[in-house]
Each structure stands twice: as structure tokens, then as C-alpha cells.
Amino acid sequence: MIAVAPDVIVWILLYIVFNTGKPMNTSMIFLVPLVIVGIVVHELLHGLVWGLCCEDHFHSISFGFVWKLLTPYCTCSQPLKQTYYIAGSIAPYLLLGILLCAIGVISSNLFVFLFGIIMVTGAAGDILIIRMIKKDGRPDALYLDHPYECGTVAFYKE
16 A cells, blocks of 8 residues: 555545535445456456467466455466566556546546545555566566566566
């Protein structure tokens, strides 16, 4: 959550600034079911981008759920170039999080805005991995999802 806390704060402030005094859509009855669908779509977006970028395409993509951590996941069994790995990692954050926050702010739709905030928060782990790759990684490295833990493994040519 700390990884995206600044984003969440900025979006909440933007919503308040641009929507103070405007009528709001406050119907929240569908938020919980929609969040469940959003979690599935989040993982599908990882798989879609990585599947388009890897050599064996969608044959290398698998989905699952870690019951002990209550965490769904998508993984790619082939190493990816840094830009491809980052693109697949950031896709749900941008499309389900940032885009929906912006739509919620512009349309004064609290439901869409809150859904976007939840999706931004749900991408915190992805953002942490991207930051680690950008900080410690090399552009020529290949990245592979860790075989049994959350995260990635980097392969470098010497």
C-alpha cells in the first residue's frame, strides 16, 4: 500500500478539488462484486500483455490463486525483456486504476473513482516490482516471474 499511497492521496485531493459542491453518484451496491471482477481483469491484463510479448505467447501464461495469502496471480513461464515485463506489470495499474480515477474525477462519479482507487491500491505489489527493476535492473536483462514466491528473477549477460 505504501508504494501507491502518494498516488491515492493525489487522486483523492483531485476528486475533492474538482467535485466539491457537485452532486455525486453514491450508489455503492455493486462495488464489492465489481472489485472481484476487477481483480480477475487485473490478472487477465497481466496475461494479455505478457502473452503478446513472449516468444510462445499465451502458451506461457498461467493463472492461479494462493489460498494462504488470498492472492490471485498471473505468471509468465518465459523470460521477458525489461520493457515487456514492465508493460505487463503496469497495465492493470494504468487501465483499471489511473484511467478510472481520471474518469471518476472528470465525471464526478464517486463509484468509478472509488473503484479506480481500489484498483490503484491493488497494484501496489506490481509498482514495487517495477521500482525494484528500474532501480537495480539493467535494460539488457531478462526477467522471469519467481517460480515459487512473489516477485521476479533477473538474468544478466556478463
